[in-house]
Amino acid sequence: MLSGYRFEVIVGCMSAGKSSELIRRIERARLAYLPTIIVRPKTDTRSKPNQVESRNGLASQAIVVAEPKEILKYSSHAVVIGIDEAQFFSDDLISVVQMLLRQKKKLIVSGLDLDYRGQAFGVVPQLMAMADRVDKLLAVCRKCGSDFACRTQRMVHSDEQILVGDAQYEARCIHCFEPPGEYQLRLELPIETHVPQLALVTSATVAS
Numbered sequence: 001m002l003s004g005y006r007f008e009v010i011v012g013c014m015s016a017g018k019s020s021e022l023i024r025r026i027e028r029a030r031l032a033y034l035p036t037i038i039v040r041p042k043t044d045t046r047s048k049p050n051q052v053e054s055r056n057g058l059a060s061q062a063i064v065v066a067e068p069k070e071i072l073k074y075s076s077h078a079v080v081i082g083i084d085e086a087q088f089f090s091d092d093l094i095s096v097v098q099m100l101l102r103q104k105k106k107l108i109v110s111g112l113d114l115d116y117r118g119q120a121f122g123v124v125p126q127l128m129a130m131a132d133r134v135d136k137l138l139a140v141c142r143k144c145g146s147d148f149a150c151r152t153q154r155m156v157h158s159d160e161q162i163l164v165g166d167a168q169y170e171a172r173c174i175h176c177f178e179p180p181g182e183y184q185l186r187l188e189l190p191i192e193t194h195v196p197q198l199a200l201v202t203s204a205t206v207a208s
């Protein structure tokens with residue numbers, strides 16, 4: 001009988017260690033003699049076929065699927081199911097996840113929460129809302145070296161939301177992140193001439 005979290009989501013920008021954390025958790029389930037599988041989308045062509053690989057050299061067997069509903073074909077004997085690079089899957093992943101949870105499977109899903117514009121990436125935010133546990137991992141900013149990179153900076157010009165490849169991206173912190181022009185925040189704040197003062201209400205003033 002499984003105990004603990006039933007649906008875990010691991011998110012973050014590129015190079016934050018999402019796949020390595022997914023592999024680590026799946027390996028722990030294997031140590032506990034639980035039948036496991038890892039699936040990843042066909043869209044992601046960076047890893048070797050039938051493998052999921054992390055940047056720090058961890059690798060595990062993986063099943064490559066084109067559509068979320070294909071996961072159901074391979075999951076019947078698995079108790080713990082890992083899904084990598086969830087941002088590349090269609091919205092159908094939501095109903096597949098719901099179905100697997102009803103079948104009392106444990107799910108560990110990893111993916112990018114934000115795209116190169118700093119906008120919510122596909123189905124991932126909805127999965128985060130459904131999860132029992134969400135871990136948002138941070139990377140090292142490739143521009144300033146801080147430990148708080150949470151954005152994926154695209155280094156080439158393209159308007160496609162999905163552009164697969166590590167060389168075209170780098171991890172950046174919020175201060176060093178430069179989104180494409182139309183996604184940059186432009187806050188036109190009114191200039192306050194009179195700044196209202198908040199009065200501190202104490203029990204003495206209330207009583208009087």
Ligand SMILES: [Zn+2]
Pocket residue numbers: 141142143144145146172173174175176177
């Ligand atoms: Zn930075």
